[in-house]
Every structure is written in structure tokens, then in C-alpha cells.
Amino acid sequence: MADIEVRRLSKVYRSRAHPDGLLALDGIDLAVADHQFVCLLGPSGCGKSTVLNVLCGLDPQYAGEVRVAGRVVSRANGHPFRVGYVFQEPRLLPWLTVRRNVEFALQSEGIAKSEWRARCDGWLGRVGLADFAEAHPHELSGGMQQRTAIARAFAVDPEILLMDEPFSGLDELTARTMRELLLSIWLETKKTVIFVTHNCFEACFLADRIVVFTARPGRIKREVTIELPRPRNYEDARLFELSVSVTHHVTGTTARGTRLPD
């Protein structure tokens, strides 16, 4: 388990299209306590994935200070904490079976082989894929592949869990089941979770806290604390109201279409 501390995080991308650099993140301050479930919410291209890539150490070229469990995130520090990352796409190795995909992550994390069987069976069972452990990814539907990726992320017993719009490619019915599954797993394991989405309702349903980003360059526009009791219910009227007001924070308009003062 770990807390996350981000201070004045800025990120400039240099590319051929933008030789002078493109400012993606501009001075992000973010503190996430242990066991907290935080949603990052913002328009497309505002830098949400960039934040996750910095947090997990994939992108070491940033300005500012980023600490996870007290340790600075950098290439030189190697891989000091365990991350479970659920990408926007499943990112499974297509030549491995579902079980071997999970084992690939376990072995990469240096987890003892004697534990593999129990962890694989346990997590594949939790996401409803017990019967598909020996199947290859191309034999699974998109939702099943994404569930495999979720099982893989939990199986390594991560200190922080990063999820990048994991359900946005799914139909709403599957997405609902997956959100409920995620919440029930989270209530048990209480990982620190950073969950990226641009779906306000999803954010309100899942999060303790919602961090709303501005359009590029990404800055933090507002924070919303969701105090709904858990376990939460899709039919809850307060959930619906909350999601409407969060939507207004994101779009910057009231229900009547006039701009809110910032």
C-alpha cells in the first residue's frame, strides 16, 4: 500500500510536429492518501494518461517532484514499488494463454513460482474467467480480454493500481458489471487507486475524490469529494444528482447553459 505525492508536475512533449515542445501538464499538485480511490476526469488530450505514465515510471522525463510511498519515481530508481496498470487496451501478449499472461506479470515482479497457481486461479475466478485460463486472447471477447488485464493487475498485489479508461471500450452493460466487480474487489483489498475516465457518472460511482482537469495544458481545475456511502448503488438518486453537478464542473456550464464562474 502506498500514498502518492505529486508536486508541481509539468510535462513537455517534444516531437517533430512540435519541435519547440508541447506543454501537456502544467504544474499539477496532487496528494493521494493510502487506500484512496481517486478519479482523474477531464477532456481528451488534457494529460490524464501522461500523469499515469509518470506515476508508474514509464515516462521519466518530467519536471517537478513525484513520490510513491515516499520514494522518488525515476529511471535511476528502477522499479521500487509494485504497480498494477490496466491500460486503455488489454495489452495482452497474444501468443500466451490467459494464465500465462498473468504469470508473465507475476514472474516479472519476481513472485515465487509456488504462488502462481493460487494467484492465477483466484483472480481469474474473481473476474469470471476460470474456464478460460487456457484460452488465447484472440479467443476472448473484448470485455473478457479487459477482465484478464484487470486480473493481471490485481494478481501482482500492487502497491498502487493505475487504471486508464479501462471500461471505455466496453458496452454499458458489461461496463456496469465491471465497475461493480472493481468496487467489490477494492472494498476488500483497499489498494490506492488512480482511475482515469471521462465519464462523470462512472467517476461519481467509483471514487472517493474526483480531480477535474482543464483542457490542454492540463491543470487541476477543481476537486470534488464524493461522500456517498459504500457499497454504492446505480439506482441511488444522489449519485445521479452528483454526476450532473460534476458534469457541469467539467464542461463549465450550468444546467441552463450559462458559464459558471471559475
Place this chain on the structure above:
Amino acid sequence: MSVATARKLEAGAARGLLRRVPEAVSIRLASLVVLAVAWQAASILFTERFVPGPASTFAALWDLARGGELIKHFGVTMARMLASFAAAMLVGMVIGTAMGLYRRAEQSLDMWVMVGLTIPGLCYIIVSFMWLGLNDRAAVLAITWATFPAIAINVWQGVKAIDPRLIDMARVFGASAWRRTTRVVVPQVLPYLMAAARFGLGIIWKVTVLVELLGRSDGIGYMLNYSFQMFDMADVFAWTIFFTLVMLAIELAILKPIERRLFMWRPEIRA
């Protein structure tokens, strides 16, 4: 026997066999029988002098085998092919990988591998012989030279097709650089390496016989030319058939099983 009755007999035999033999095999067998029948028919139509039938071709092959020429010249040709194949794979993989990884290498080389691919093999052969003399070093140089561009192009495509997102995934889960290379990168490139090997073998066989015809005094290419000089059509057929059988054997006994093992997971390649 007409082709139509042959087909009918074929179909009957195939139906009888179908219960035990998989369809893919029975279709191949059927095509083989049809080809043999057509061959025999052509031989009758155009006389044995121009189209030796299966019987006289295999008789000629038997004579070559008994006289020891078959094994001798086949061995020489195979040795040249294997040495050149190894060299061409090595050069092709180094160049292809560099082109796939580094933009500078790609920009400076992409035109030249394309040019290398279009220049006729004959040019490489003549130049090699003029540089190094009529010897085996020149032969291997020429064959390697004519073959490696095709291999380089396949490897280049393979390296470019590597999905960096999978490498990122492995890195996030703490996989070491070695593990990312062997368990994530290499499996992605393997299908392209197999294709490169296939292309390479196809080109190598054609160039090797040409090399032997032009500048060596042994090997299957030389013997083909010799039979041509003697106007011994049965021998020409015998050498050609023999080499075709060898290539088929390599395909069925080596390449296919490797491919089946490596790519079992892929939906499009079924055993």
C-alpha cells in the same frame, strides 16, 4: 485413360479415404495424382524425347543415384546453399534490425535494399566471379549477395511492426531488459524471420544453380547444364524432380513443423 475418368476415379478414392485421411492431405494427394497423369499424357502426346514420362525420369534418377553422382553433386549444392543461407540470414538480420530501429539507418539504406532486390542475380554472380575467380568463395559471395536484401526487407518490416505498447506493459510490471527482449520483442519478430527464411530459400535455390552453371564444375546446376549439352532430357527432368523433392522435404519436415510449434496460438494458421 482420359482426365475426366481419372478425376472420377480420384474422387471415388478420395471419398473412401476421407474417413481416415484429413481433407488437406487428401486434396494434396489428389493434385499429385492428377499431375502425374497429366505428365504421362504429355509424354505420350509429345514423345519421350521431348517430355520423358515419369517412368523414364525415375529410371534416370535411379541411374544417377547408383553411379554416386546424385549424392556427390547434391552434397556440393547443399553445402553452398547452407553456407550462403547462414551468411545471408546474418547480414540480412543485422541490416534489417538496424533499419527497423534507427531512422538514420532506414533513411540511408531503404533505397539500396530495394535496388539490391531488383538487380538480377546474374549480375552479382558475374561480378563475384570476376573479383574472386571461379571458386567457391565467389560462389558463396554471389549467392549471399543476391539473397540478403529480401531477408533484410522482411526483418526490417518485422522490427517496425513491434508493438511498443506491449514493451511498456512489460516494463510497468518490472520485466528486466533481457526479459522484455526475449519474451516480448523476439516473439513479435519471429513470424517475419520465418517469412525471411522462406523468401531466402526460394531465391537461394535459383541463384545457386545459376552460379554452378556459370562458374563451377560440380553441383546440380553444373549437371543440369551438362545434361543440356548432351540433350539428355531424362537427366534434366531427373535433376529437377530430385531437387523439387528435396525442397518439398525441407518445407514439410523442417519449416512447417517449426511454424506449427511457434504459431500454434495464431487463429489463421491451423495444424
